[in-house]
Amino acid sequence: MSVTEQPEGGPRRQSRQRNAVLALLDELDGFRSAQDLHALLRERGDSVGLATVYRALQALVDDGQLDVLRSTDGEAAYRRCSSSHHHHLVCRSCGRTVEVADPPVERWAARIAAEHGFVDVQHDVEVFGTCAACAAARA
């Protein structure tokens, strides 16, 4: 979500593990922690090192192919995302997410920052709630 550099790390080398991580993220649709992803890969017989998962995730984040989210318990969660700027609506119960791109918030953030003399602005917005399906299931 940061709009910083992308110093071009050269043509990233292909590898089974990196593809596996990306493929896994492609078929999941909520935010998953690195530990989760690692466990899932192992479960399905893909022998991948934990460190490798972290490296792959970081590389993908650098490439703008993933979004990261820090949960309140300090774990980082990753999700395959469109690369354009957007925010998330996350279901607290099932982890399902919806991408939200809405000009009003962008303008709001810019205005607030300008009013206080801040420059070089960037913002983080996440909305948590219970999705319709989970709310119904719980009732």
Place this chain on the structure above:
Amino acid sequence: MSVTEQPEGGPRRQSRQRNAVLALLDELDGFRSAQDLHALLRERGDSVGLATVYRALQALVDDGQLDVLRSTDGEAAYRRCSSSHHHHLVCRSCGRTVEVADPPVERWAARIAAEHGFVDVQHDVEVFGTCAACAAARA
């Protein structure tokens, strides 16, 4: 920022250390990590254990007297805050913060959530930038 319970933990016992933490936070105006606060207390000769600082901070958060922020590197940062709902404008360089309470975002979050059938909604919004002073100093 969560609007959960506050089960009333009984009349919290007074103590030098707890007051020291609160006093320190009162005179600082940016977000500080627990480690920072602990180091600062030690520096000024206040012998306080690290665990105690964490305990005090958690107690204060529970009481709604502090706001917590998880930075991207996984460290939690604390700040003395008004207890009403608001968001922050944080200077990336000096850590200075401005509290922002603005109905438009609240409405935006509620609307977005409603549009997707989400209920029981809560949101996190933080705006990072470089404050006027730091921008000037850097130029």
Place this chain on the structure above:
DNA sequence: GTGCTCATGAGAATCATTCTCCCACGCGGA
């Protein structure tokens, strides 16, 4: 195929945070 790199894997290292255990102080009652 050859060689140069960069990626990988296992485990150690690091870092923030929490837990454990035990001691000491605050506070209410005698």
Place this chain on the structure above:
DNA sequence: TCCGCGTGGGAGAATGATTCTCATGAGCAC
């Protein structure tokens, strides 16, 4: 004022996520 209970405090160990190290193995250009 003195006593005893219970909570708060300190030190250091434990935990858990993430990163680093280093030797080995796999892409990719020629």
